[in-house]
Amino acid sequence: MTTIENKIIFDIKGLDLFYGETQALKQIDLPIYEKEVTALIGPSGCGKSTFLRTLNRMNDLIPNCKIDGDVQYSDENIYRNGMDIIGLRKRVGMVFQKPNPFPMSIYDNITYGPKCQGIKDKQELKEIVESSLKQAALWDEVKDRLKESALSLSGGQQQRLCIARTIAMKPEVILMDEPTSALDPVATAKIEDLVIELKKEYTIIIVTHNMQQAARISDKTAFFLMGEVIEYGDTSHIFSTPDHKKTEEYITGRFG
Amino acid sequence: MTLRQSLLQSIEALKKEVTTMADLALANLREGLTAFKNGDHELAKEVIRKDDEVDQYEEEIAKMALKIIWKEQPVASDLRLVTGILKLITDLERIGDHASDIAEMTLHLEEKRNKRMLPLTSKMAEIVEDMVLSSIQALVKIDEKLAHQVIERDDEVDDLFHQLIEKMTTELKKETIDPNDAIYILMVGKYFERVGDHAGNIAQWIIFMASGTHKNTLLF
Numbered sequence: 301m302t303t304i305e306n307k308i309i310f311d312i313k314g315l316d317l318f319y320g321e322t323q324a325l326k327q328i329d330l331p332i333y334e335k336e337v338t339a340l341i342g343p344s345g346c347g348k349s350t351f352l353r354t355l356n357r358m359n360d361l362i363p364n365c366k367i368d369g370d371v372q373y374s375d376e377n378i379y380r381n382g383m384d385i386i387g388l389r390k391r392v393g394m395v396f397q398k399p400n401p402f403p404m405s406i407y408d409n410i411t412y413g414p415k416c417q418g419i420k421d422k423q424e425l426k427e428i429v430e431s432s433l434k435q436a437a438l439w440d441e442v443k444d445r446l447k448e449s450a451l452s453l454s455g456g457q458q459q460r461l462c463i464a465r466t467i468a469m470k471p472e473v474i475l476m477d478e479p480t481s482a483l484d485p486v487a488t489a490k491i492e493d494l495v496i497e498l499k500k501e502y503t504i505i506i507v508t509h510n511m512q513q514a515a516r517i518s519d520k521t522a523f524f525l526m527g528e529v530i531e532y533g534d535t536s537h538i539f540s541t542p543d544h545k546k547t548e549e550y551i552t553g554r555f556g
Numbered sequence: 557m558t559l560r561q562s563l564l565q566s567i568e569a570l571k572k573e574v575t576t577m578a579d580l581a582l583a584n585l586r587e588g589l590t591a592f593k594n595g596d597h598e599l600a601k602e603v604i605r606k607d608d609e610v611d612q613y614e615e616e617i618a619k620m621a622l623k624i625i626w627k628e629q630p631v632a633s634d635l636r637l638v639t640g641i642l643k644l645i646t647d648l649e650r651i652g653d654h655a656s657d658i659a660e661m662t663l664h665l666e667e668k669r670n671k672r673m674l675p676l677t678s679k680m681a682e683i684v685e686d687m688v689l690s691s692i693q694a695l696v697k698i699d700e701k702l703a704h705q706v707i708e709r710d711d712e713v714d715d716l717f718h719q720l721i722e723k724m725t726t727e728l729k730k731e732t733i734d735p736n737d738a739i740y741i742l743m744v745g746k747y748f749e750r751v752g753d754h755a756g757n758i759a760q761w762i763i764f765m766a767s768g769t770h771k772n773t774l775l776f
Contacts, residue, residue, distance in 0.1 A: 512629055539631045540776035541768040548632050553560035 309334040309473065309503050310355060315369035317350060317359065324350045326527045328369070332473075337495060337504045339514035339535065342524035343550070348507045351524065352475050355505065356392040357385050374472075390417070393466035397478040399458035401450035401465075406433075406442050409450045409461055413469045428468050435501075436464035437494050456487025460494065467502075474498065476506040480513065492517050511551055515539045523547045563628045567637065570620050571696075574641050574648075577613035578692040581652040584610065585688060585751065588655035588662075589681040592744055593674070595667030600659035610652030614645045633765075637698075640765040644695070647754040647761075651688060654747045654754070661740045661747070669737045672727065673720065677741065680716045680748040683709060687755035694759060700766045703759035713752035720745040 310332035317325035325347050332338050340348040353359045354371060357378060371378050378388055390413075402409050410429045411419075419425060429446065433439040438460040442453070450461055459479060466474055476495075480488040495504055495517050508514050514521050515535060522532040523546075531538065531547040542548045549555050584603055591599040621642045624630060630638055687706050694702040724742055727733040764770040 511631070515631065536776050540635065541774075542632055551631050552634050553563065555559060 306333040306335055308332065309374060310505075311370075311372040311375075312354075313370040313372075315351075315354065315367070315371060317347075317354060317368075318364075318366045319362070320364040324527055325354070328529055330522060330529060330532060332503065332505060333520065334503050335499055335501070336519040337499050337506060337517055339518035339521045340505065340507045340524060341509075341511060341514050341521060341550075343555075344509075346524040347527040348522075348524045349477055352477055352505060352507050355473070355475055356389050356394055357383075358394065360385070390469045391471050392473040392475060393469055393471035394475045394477070395459070395462050395466055395479050397481050399455060399462050399482070401453070401458050401461050403451060404449070405447045406450050406453070406461060407446040409465050410468045413465065417469070432464040432468040433461075435467050435498065436460045437490065437497070438464055454487070456483050456490055459483060459487070459491060463491075463494065463498075467498075471502065473503045473505065476504060478507055478509060481509065488513075511539075523550060525550070560628070563624070563630065563634065566620070566624050566628065567634060570617065570624065570638065570641060573613065573617050573620060574645065575692070575696060577610060577617060577645065577648055578695065580606075580613065581610050581648045581655070582685075582688050582692060584652055584655040585658075586685060588658040589685060592658050592662045592665075593678060593681070595662065595665060595669065597663055600662040603659035604656050607652050607656040610649060614649040617645050618642060636765045636768055640761045643764075644758045644761040647757040651751055651754050654751050657747050658744050661744045664740045665737060669734070669741075672733075673723065673741050673745075676716055676720045676723065677745060677748070680713055680720070680745060680752075683713050683716070684748050684751040684755065687713070687752055691755045691758040691762070694762050698762060698766050700763050703762040703766075706759035707756050710752050710756040713749055717745050717749040 308331040310330075312328055312330045312332075315325055315328040315330075316323065328351060330351075340351065342348050350359065354367060355373070355378075359365045359367065367379060373388070373392065377383075402412060404412075407429055410432050411425045414425060414428055419428070430439060430443075433442060438457060441457060442448075442461075450458065453461060463474070463479075480491050483491065492513065495506065498504060499519075506514075506518065518535045520533065521535045521538045523530045523538065523542075523544075525546060531542060531544045533543075538547060539551060542551065584606055587599055588603045590596065591603060621638050624634075624638050628634075687709050690702055690706045693699065694706060720742065724733070724738055728735065728738055760771055764775065768774055768776050
């Protein structure tokens with residue numbers, strides 16, 4: 301069983317990460333494929349969120365965090381000296397577990413990033429707002445109240461707003477760290493449908509504790525355990541005939 | 557600590573029911589074969605009566621399997637086991653049906669009938685009984701190797717059935733067999749051949765449970 305693989309957009313080789321003396325990631329080798337959804341699963345503390353944060357250098361914000369190894373994004377080592385980190389975080393956006401809209405209007409939430417990038421033209425900003433909210437499947441719900449506070453939206457709507465805000469920066473990759481953990485089933489289903497739609501344009505890497513979600517929406521799944529990748533492959537393979545006993549035990553719930 | 561006790565218990569209960577259904581189908585088959593061999597009409601009637609029990613097991617097991625699917629969302633080996641069982645219980649039920657069919661045919665044959673086909677039909681009966689027994693043993697342990705052995709034996713049964721047809725044709729031409737007997741013996745031979753096929757099908761689903769592959773095709 302082989303499928304034609306998309307281009308590799310992130311190529312991680314021999315990645316080690318330390319929080320002080322503690323090694324949180326051990327020799328990670330992981331190629332991430334363009335315009336696919338890659339799910340990262342594993343028990344709490346296994347390193348999947350830590351790994352996610354290495355891809356946009358969010359771990360730089362953590363004191364005593366040290367990285368060795370090679371993280372190539374579009375054939376460029378993102379940890380090289382002189383790397384444009386702001387530029388990186390524009391191309392590699394992030395959505396977090398708890399929706400975090402800015403305390404401002406829906407409209408201003410979307411335009412904040414582009415304005416920081418120097419976009420001033422009102423018509424251009426208007427088009428960015430409409431396009432981003434449409435792509436995030438939120439436009440119809442908010443188009444008549446764009447000046448209202450983003451905090452007036454429901455949890456699910458706030459999360460879609462955060463996704464729209466990320467899209468407004470025209471990223472190539474969207475990192476999602478448990479984006480539906482705090483949402484009800486209906487809001488979760490809307491986000492999942494959105495992810496499946498978004499992967500036509502964007503590469504998505506999603507950390508999830510919900511294995512059925514990983515099975516539903518991802519093309520590839522990586523199983524992390526104690527800082528290592530135990531198994532990585534097509535989601536259909538991982539969830540039907542995993543190669544490793546530990547993978548089998550985790551996904552069948554024999555251990556957590 | 558092993559989690560998901562609900563899933564574990566449900567799967568154990570499912571496996572137990574399937575084994576019970578398989579043992580019952582095999583017992584009925586053995587009695588059907590014995591009834592045919594000995595021309596035992598009383599035993600034949602008993603086999604016909606007991607077929608309903610096998611059918612009821614198929615329904616119960618299907619319900620249990622479906623419940624595991626909606627309730628537990630099984631994956632990997634659990635998924636392959638549950639879906640494999642859903643498929644092979646159909647073949648077990650058919651084996652039960654054919655045991656009853658063999659008994660029905662027996663009722664049309666007298667004990668004093670032509671015995672010249674008996675070596676062939678006895679050999680077929682011996683092989684298919686062994687195939688069904690082996691397929692049940694393979695199911696209990698999800699034994700791929702044993703399952704392959706069951707599949708390989710099916711050719712022997714098919715070959716013996718062709719020999720039966722040839723011999724029957726010769727006897728009919730020479731008028732050395734009552735045509736009524738010939739029809740029913742041939743039908744019994746066909747049911748033996750079908751039992752062999754169903755045992756082979758069960759073996760194929762056991763290989764699927766082990767590997768995800770059914771008749772050399774990966775189903776995922």
